Amino acid sequence: MRYLFKTRYQQDLALMRHGGDRMSYGLLLVVLLLIPAVLGEFYVGELGAVFIFAITGVALMLLIGYTGLVSLGHAAFLGIGAYTNAVLLEKGVPFVITLPASGATAALAGIAIGIPTLRMSGLYLAIATLAFGSIVGTVFQKWTAVTGGFDGFAVPTPTIFGFPIEGATGVYYLSLAVLLFVLWISVNLLRSPIGRAMVAIRDSEVSAQSMGINLSLYKTIAFAVSAGMTGLSGALFAHYVRFLAPDSFDILLSIQFVTIVFVGGLGSLHGAIFGALFVRLLPQAIAIVRDYLPSAIGRMPGLEPSIFGLILVLCILFEPAGIYGRWQKVKLYFNSFPMYRRTSFRRQRAYARSERLR
Amino acid sequence: MSLFAAQELAVRFGGIKAVDSVSFEVRQGEVFAIIGPNGAGKTTIFNLISRIYNPTSGRLMFDGQDITTVPPYRIAGLGIARTFQNIELFSNASVLQNLLIGRHCHARASVGSQLLFLPSTRRAEVSHREKVEDVIAFLELERYRDTLIANLPYGVRKIVELGRALCIEPKLLLLDEPSSGLNVEETEVMGFWIEDIKKDLGITVIMVEHDMSLVSMVSDRVMALNYGRVLAMGTPAEVQGNPDVIRAYIGGEA
Numbered sequence: 001m002r003y004l005f006k007t008r009y010q011q012d013l014a015l016m017r018h019g020g021d022r023m024s025y026g027l028l029l030v031v032l033l034l035i036p037a038v039l040g041e042f043y044v045g046e047l048g049a050v051f052i053f054a055i056t057g058v059a060l061m062l063l064i065g066y067t068g069l070v071s072l073g074h075a076a077f078l079g080i081g082a083y084t085n086a087v088l089l090e091k092g093v094p095f096v097i098t099l100p101a102s103g104a105t106a107a108l109a110g111i112a113i114g115i116p117t118l119r120m121s122g123l124y125l126a127i128a129t130l131a132f133g134s135i136v137g138t139v140f141q142k143w144t145a146v147t148g149g150f151d152g153f154a155v156p157t158p159t160i161f162g163f164p165i166e167g168a169t170g171v172y173y174l175s176l177a178v179l180l181f182v183l184w185i186s187v188n189l190l191r192s193p194i195g196r197a198m199v200a201i202r203d204s205e206v207s208a209q210s211m212g213i214n215l216s217l218y219k220t221i222a223f224a225v226s227a228g229m230t231g232l233s234g235a236l237f238a239h240y241v242r243f244l245a246p247d248s249f250d251i252l253l254s255i256q257f258v259t260i261v262f263v264g265g266l267g268s269l270h271g272a273i274f275g276a277l278f279v280r281l282l283p284q285a286i287a288i289v290r291d292y293l294p295s296a297i298g299r300m301p302g303l304e305p306s307i308f309g310l311i312l313v314l315c316i317l318f319e320p321a322g323i324y325g326r327w328q329k330v331k332l333y334f335n336s337f338p339m340y341r342r343t344s345f346r347r348q349r350a351y352a353r354s355e356r357l358r
Numbered sequence: 359m360s361l362f363a364a365q366e367l368a369v370r371f372g373g374i375k376a377v378d379s380v381s382f383e384v385r386q387g388e389v390f391a392i393i394g395p396n397g398a399g400k401t402t403i404f405n406l407i408s409r410i411y412n413p414t415s416g417r418l419m420f421d422g423q424d425i426t427t428v429p430p431y432r433i434a435g436l437g438i439a440r441t442f443q444n445i446e447l448f449s450n451a452s453v454l455q456n457l458l459i460g461r462h463c464h465a466r467a468s469v470g471s472q473l474l475f476l477p478s479t480r481r482a483e484v485s486h487r488e489k490v491e492d493v494i495a496f497l498e499l500e501r502y503r504d505t506l507i508a509n510l511p512y513g514v515r516k517i518v519e520l521g522r523a524l525c526i527e528p529k530l531l532l533l534d535e536p537s538s539g540l541n542v543e544e545t546e547v548m549g550f551w552i553e554d555i556k557k558d559l560g561i562t563v564i565m566v567e568h569d570m571s572l573v574s575m576v577s578d579r580v581m582a583l584n585y586g587r588v589l590a591m592g593t594p595a596e597v598q599g600n601p602d603v604i605r606a607y608i609g610g611e612a
Contacts, residue, residue, distance in 0.1 A: 188475035191475065203450055209410070
């Protein structure tokens with residue numbers, strides 16, 4: 001076990017808690033930077049997609065996992081980012097401007113949808129965002145002058161200071177950079193007053209308010225930040241798919257994003273990354289395993305959704321803390337071997353809160 | 359001099375007058391207790407002061423300012439902190455985070471500087487942390503600093519909620535049943551904390567309380583309510599001896 005000896009308050013604000021963290025994250029970064037040189041085009045492309053989904057996962061984690069607001073419309077923000085990026089690139093705007101512009105447009109859309117809907121909470125908010133998602137989907141289909149409708153929209157190749165971002169490798173490195181940026185912003189947010197206000201809103205709105213937190217303001221900020229990050233991810237998504245079709249930003253994609261958050265583990269940024277790995281790589285794994293199964297099972301239609309569903313159900317039943325929660329338990333098991341106790345992670349009984357206000 | 363005053367305060371929920379023209383003044387530096395049977399309107403008065411409910415009529419004056427129409431999230435910034443009857447802590451956050459949320463009304467950093475965690479934000483965070491550590495030392499919460507609220511025993515949660523209110527650095531502290539759910543010893547300890555808050559920190563306290571031993575131990579003046587009306591006001595001994603108050607609690611013709 002490692003015991004941290006804290007002597008300064010700054011230590012609690014540091015990005016990396018100790019040398020071990022610096023070592024392991026540094027090593028991970030080096031491995032990620034070297035992957036395109038080692039693995040084939042297909043795997044690099046898939047990992048790039050994992051990064052893109054991880055960005056949306058982090059964005060949605062801030063909203064669902066930290067602020068407690070469920071959105072079923074994040075595919076719409078992804079679409080807004082993707083189309084903004086593609087349309088601006090087509091008009092000849094350089095990529096260094098279109099990328100932040102995609103984030104900004106999505107963030108503005110987030111504010112616009114946030115102001116009327118954030119007075120709702122829980123299921124009502126989920127349904128409002130679902131409606132928003134389908135409205136935006138329809139706009140993508142019908143506004144043919146800009147989006148090309150069902151004819152689709154070929155995304156031009158971006159260039160950064162004259163260097164074209166081409167192929168799977170280009171998208172891979174670009175997505176990695178944006179993912180690191182988004183993670184940095186998220187960690188910053190979570191260690192400053194806004195992040196704490198988000199957690200406060202999640203756990204108790206009444207007492208958040210009496211701590212001086214303006215609920216609608218902070219909910220809108222959380223929604224805007226989350227939408228903006230999703231917009232960035234959308235811009236990268238456009239380059240990953242290279243051809244935008246309006247029906248690719250549908251409710252199923254939104255549900256995949258929510259799955260990332262729940263399977264990864266609510267309330268942790270690590271969880272968003274694990275969740276993205278899971279959601280993107282499981283279909284590939286199933287496709288590979290299919291060939292080795294007896295044909296009665298391997299050729300069965302609907303194998304993928306059923307395995308997805310099964311894992312989701314098992315996850316919710318046996319590991320509500322998600323993949324990251326399981327990872328922490330495994331880590332503690334080895335750290336404290338042979339003294340690990342099953343009850344380490346069990347909460348004491350929760351005290352009933354009666355007479356909640358409102 | 360009065361720090362807080364309620365003037366002819368009234369609120370109706372449908373046909374029920376939960377609070378009916380209640381007036382009282384709280385002097386700077388005193389502990390003012392509100393007692394009364396269940397449903398007398400004690401917690402409703404707290405919710406009116408913290409602006410969660412809107413009064414039907416009447417005025418609330420704090421520190422020479424009319425706060426009757428101030429939005430609820432501004433109340434903390436004015437210097438009024440509160441605790442809740444059934445503990446409203448942020449249960450999936452650590453004690454430290456909960457106390458830091460108490461510092462929220464003192465946070466001045468812009469959204470942009472927080473997103474980038476500029477040096478100014480970092481400095482502000484360290485100074486908030488110093489203030490929080492003062493409260494942790496005051497309430498002797500050191501050993502629970504990094505514990506999740508969900509893993510704390512009930513008695514400690516009560517103290518943490520008190521600490522979170524102190525982090526606001528309030529002028530007026532509203533304690534809603536500080537002894538509820540505590541055993542006799544814990545109630546006595548709570549009484550000592552309230553006395554320390556009054557004497558060492560100079561904070562004025564209004565508390566709603568059922569436990570008369572705690573009320574007589576700490577409070578300077580007591581107001582007794584029944585059915586939303588004021589029955590009696592005065593020192594703890596006076597109010598406890600008042601025939602109307604005895605009748606309200608025990609019933610009968612006394």
